Amino acid sequence: MKKCVSIVVVGMVILCGITAGALPLNFVDTLGEKTPQTSCQLPTNTTNLTIIIKGGIGVTVIFTNTGEFDAIDVTTEIDITNAPFHFYSVGSGAIYYGSLSPGKSYRQRLFDIGIGKITVNVTASADNVAQVTKTAEGTILLFFIILK
Structure with a gap:
């Protein structure tokens, strides 16, 4: 049971680190090259x-x-x-x-x-x-x- 809890906690920490951008996450495209994930920024409101x-x-x-x-x-x-x-x-x-x-x-x-x-x-x-x-x-x- 302790082993399962440890695995879940470690998994949550890694998942949170990936979604927060602290840990890099690489994807492999169809040609086999690694492509780094880029973050998307929302446009700032420039209405004046x-x-x-x-x-x-x-x-x-x-x-x-x-x-x-x-x-x-x-x-x-x-x-x-x-x-x-x-x-x-x-x-x-x-x-x-x-x-x-x-x-x-x-x-x-x-x-x-x-x-x-x-x-x-x-x-x-x-x-x-x-x-x-x-x-x-x-x-x-x-x-x-x-x-x-």
């Missing part, structure tokens, strides 16, 4: 979201996937704050876009009416991408926005 904020008549924000894989379940949010005389805003809040393919962009526009200095806070996130935030400061004069 970039944000561009533009002024003009309202605020235009462009969200672009600059990575190699789809950004899954993209959600964006734009907020304009700090205007001392803030009258009207259309388009703020969170918007869900779904998936965004590599190299593709979403354009979101926010119309605002007010007077004074403003701060534009933009956030984008996806299931497989870390949250990205960008802030721009500027001035609003009625509906025209000038960003620094």
